């Protein structure tokens with residue numbers, strides 16, 4: 001069976017959930033091999049984790065030459081790995097950065113590229129959600145090695161033991177790939193809440209919060225949710241851009257999305273319309289967000305959310 | 318210094334976007350316009366010119382697309398770009414990212430051969446395909462540093478520094494011109510064309526190139542050779558109308574929590 005390369009999503013060796021989703025998907029196409037860009041010292045610990053989801057091999061690519069530069073070195077390393085291992089497909093978690101890696105890799109390998117898949121079936125047929133979630137598209141790469149970026153929450157991770165054989169891969173990074181330098185990095189402070197794109201529940205606030213996100217955050221915490229925001233709330237400086245849901249922010253596809261004081265503009269919908277269950281609190285009964293909801297409350301979020309938070313706490317005892 | 322801004326003509330996101338029978342995006346039946354996200358790219362090009370007083374800087378707006386796509390270039394000229402280039406060729410229809418980036422790169426190389434190119438500016442994504450991959454592909458093809466998803470842009474001499482939001486961090490990226498830059502909608506509101514700008518645009522040079530002008534073989538692009546093929550498109554069934562309650566004397570919170578509990582979210 002051919003290998004399928006899966007690029008591991010991690011922060012400092014801490015493997016993130018989309019990796020396991022991708023390994024699960026990879027098994028439908030071939031035998032998953034995980035690719036770890038990071039510190040070689042962390043390779044064994046990472047391999048222990050990914051082998052539980054079926055990784056047969058774990059390629060460890062020392063990122064000392066890579067992490068100081070934007071995107072191009074990663075694409076080069078993957079090209080070299082692909083030329084060596086002739087994989088049946090290459091899967092990457094869909095982030096802006098990985099999409100760019102995938103784009104460059106596609107040119108290098110002369111391969112077709114599919115971005116933002118929400119499902120990949122046997123034979124490499126992908127499903128994408130397009131036009132702000134109004135259409136789904138089935139597509140397939142027809143030339144070269146299929147390169148597919150897959151959105152978080154596209155599969156339920158399934159455990160299955162793989163060999164998890166660690167193999168160091170020495171990539172040669174050219175000087176042209178080192179021309180966009182990362183001069184400084186400032187890690188974002190953790191909020192202690194679930195990661196927006198991975199969370200099972202997202203509670204968002206918009207312009208209707210009037211800048212007071214306490215009711216939104218309080219309710220989110222009561223049900224263990226991540227917090228999101230509309231662009232209006234971000235543009236007003238109420239929330240950092242990293243929390244923005246929508247076309248130019250994050251795409252989320254949680255089990256439950258609760259929109260508070262958000263009108264439901266097409267660009268916002270683009271980032272949340274594939275959520276399984278949608279709930280909204282908005283004081284305007286005509287707000288377009290109500291066209292999407294499974295359940296809606298016409299009311300003021302500043303009274304509805306704190307009261308709901310209390311009720312959740314009562315139930316939980 | 319010469320700046321090329323890549324601007325895409327896209328179907329209006331607020332209109333009823335759909336697909337043709339061959340699964341390509343309907344670019345004729347739906348009103349189109351300059352992609353809103355590329356307005357930010359035009360804006361940054363103009364600001365680049367304005368901030369660097371005393372230098373001679375020209376901004377060329379470049380589009381690849383059907384006949385109507387020239388509107389995207391016209392709007393850019395109205396905003397303040399100096400000249401426009403439209404790559405128009407029937408063979409391009411249905412091109413995917415790989416072919417589109419090839420045609421754009423060849424057009425940029427032609428502009429470069431004629432007048433030099435120091436900076437290529439793109440939007441962060443096209444509002445129809447929203448791949449966010451073309452700028453990276455252009456950097457790959459042109460062999461220029463890739464400086465993408467900028468929210469703040471600073472330059473001095475041939476040095477450019479940007480700020481960008483990454484998944485878990487904020488980064489500062491530095492590179493030396495010539496570069497491919499892409500900018501986000503955080504980079505600053507795009508200007509509206511002024512009446513004067515609209516009048517002036519009519520007299521600005523606007524060239525049309527065919528694939529032959531760029532030395533691209535028509536067999537390298539288009540739907541038939543796309544590196545990926547769409548097999549089917551399905552309109553999402555409308556969501557079944559949900560239950561809407563009106564909050565009266567605190568009833569809303571109770572109903573909301575009951576609903577969430579019934580779905581096992583609590």
Ligand SMILES: Cc1cc2nc3c(=O)[nH]c(=O)nc-3n(C[C@H](O)[C@H](O)[C@H](O)COP(=O)(O)OP(=O)(O)OC[C@H]3O[C@@H](n4cnc5c(N)ncnc54)[C@H](O)[C@@H]3O)c2cc1C
Nearest residue numbers: 206207208230231232246247248261262263267283284301
């Ligand atoms: C190119 C482009 C990209 C964009 N990308 C994004 C994106 O990624 N994400 C995004 O969100 N937007 C995006 N937008 C902006 C989008 O078009 C909308 O402007 C934005 O989503 C509106 O945010 P909002 O719903 O919070 O604000 P509004 O549209 O102003 O809605 C506020 C809502 O709050 C309700 N409200 C007010 N007070 C209360 C109260 N006390 N209690 C309950 N409800 C209340 C109002 O009835 C109203 O429905 C983009 C726009 C463009 C042009």
Ligand SMILES: Nc1ncnc2c1ncn2[C@@H]1O[C@H](COP(=O)(O)O)[C@@H](O)[C@H]1O
Nearest residue numbers: 323324381439440442443448449450451
């Ligand atoms: N057909 C096109 N003509 C001109 N520019 C384009 C075209 N397609 C993509 N671009 C540029 O590439 C950016 C990203 O596009 P995409 O990768 O399709 O999301 C856009 O914001 C444009 O700046």
